[in-house]
Amino acid sequence: MTRTYSAIESTRLDLQAALDSAKTREERNRLGQFATPTELAREMLVYARTVLDDEAPVRFLDPAFGTGSFYSALLELFPCERIADAAGFEIDPHYGAPAAALWENTGLRLRLEDFTFATPPATDAERHNLVICNPPYVRHHHLDPADKARLRVLSERASGVRIGGLAGLYCHFLALAHTWMADDALAGWLIPSEFMDVGYGEAVKQYLLDRVTLLHIHRFDPDATQFKDALVSSSVVWFRNRKPAVDDQVRFTFGGTLTEPKHSKAVSASVLRTSPKWTRYPLNGDAQSDVQNPTLGDLFTVKRGLATGDNEFFILRRDEIKQRGLPMECFRPVLPSPRNLNVDVIESDDAGNPRLDPPLFLLNCRLPEEVVCERFPSLWDYLQEGRSRGIHERYLCRHRAPWYAQEDRPPSPFLCTYMGRKNGRSAKPFRFILNRSQATVTNVYLVLYPKPWLVRELDAMPHLARTIWRTLNDITSDVLTMNGRVYGGGLHKLEPKELMGVGAGTILANLPNDRQPIRPAQLELALS
DSSP: OOSOHHHHHHHHHHHHHHHHHTSOHHHHHHHTOOOOOHHHHHHHHHHHHHHSOTTSOEEEEESSOTTOHHHHHHHHHSOGGGEEEEEEEOSOHHHHHHHHHHTTTTTOEEEOSOGGGSOOOSSGGGSEEEEEEOOOOOOGGGSOHHHHHHHHHHHHHHHSSOOOTTOOHHHHHHHHGGGGEEEEEEEEEEEEGGGGTSTTHHHHHHHHHHTSEEEEEEEOOTTSOSOTTOOOOEEEEEEESSOOOTTOEEEEEESSOSSSOSEEEEEEHHHHHTOSOGGGTTTTTTOOOOTTSOBHHHHEEEEEOBOOSOHHHHEEEHHHHHHHTOOGGGEEEBOOOGGGOOOSEEOBOTTSOBOOSSOEEEEOOOSOHHHHHHHOHHHHHHHHHHHHTTGGGSHHHHTSSSTTOOOOOOOOSEEEESEEOTTSSSSOSOOEEEEOSSOBOBTTEEEEEEOHHHHHHHHHOTTHHHHHHHHHHTSOHHHHHHHSEEETTTEEEOOHHHHHTSBOHHHHTTSOGGGOOSSHHHHHHHHO
């Protein structure tokens, strides 16, 4: 090489900045193009150097090359004579062509094509023993249905596991790369940590436990995002392409850096097989959900609030409804978003409306348009305004009949916010709300509907609702966040099933002793 590493890396960073600025943030988000920071790329290659055999020639592959942050670090940290082969793929010529020019004298074989269409090597000697990649973070809804079907077939053929339809493109990259790895190859993947907790990640976890030997997963602190333009919590997954052993120990680290983490713990592969959420490690030990312990799912059915399709159109203030002369019987009360809700107990007026200012109401009409036109001309005119704005053609609306009808979300006394940060209005990312009104909620809330047996208890002991609400708020942030998921910037989310998996023993303890169940299911039978 005629230039030093520092000089060529400086040139690469300038090139990366110029190429990024030529695209909109929306374009890069849609294509999952988030460049790996120099220090992180270097850390991954430092780690790889400590794991690889000191004498082994390196055959390097990056299936999502970009401008070459990993390759740049490889050239810095490994002697040139040790690099037997280096290859990369880049689908976007906007990045690929300048990168090819930048690295043209280094021996790199950069293919400007889609990795997912490439034919893997036929022999082990041609395969790679070091695969390092930051695959494109393209969410499933940005994948063409036909392409998604193609990827699922190819991924299963390559990895032996079937990737779900909700998986992002990065899952397919990881699966497809299996046939590019030599025996005992080392792989390091910089991917979103959400795979450890979500349903579609089960296939990825199955691959990591059954097809390869999982070595180490480092999860970065979500409050310190690795990518300034991506709201994602990142992890680095390391494994070898060799048959796993029953007693394998996997190192889980969290926080700090890959080489100097703040927390570390070894977890056996047998424990991981039964653990629904891997992000509990290393901070929350080996605690497993005990099927004999009651959960909130034994007490409640949890659903997301309703999605209107256009809150601005479907949710109106009382004065707006009056000013337009709209029929009040076609509206129902609805709570504002949590950021505009300054109380945690919603009191009600005599009509069941929440005592909030301003009172909000949701258009809730299932009458056919011809009936609306005849009976409520003012509402008909308002609906025509919506049509003129194209609201009836939006995804949710066009799948409803009529398009202005809403989902059935009856009121419930117990609500939980769907997302939040620990640095928000309080140290807790989630709030439980006691709703004494007949208001429904939108999908920024979770609705906890008491099971039939608990409804009977609440009817018999009205004071129990406030006790349950207080007990819900006593659930620690650590418990809730451990059951939920976290994104870059420290944004925490809870899906209905995740909230239903939270322990509920303290709530049951508030029932009178003579009604205390061993298991909620047994109580339901006893009271039915």
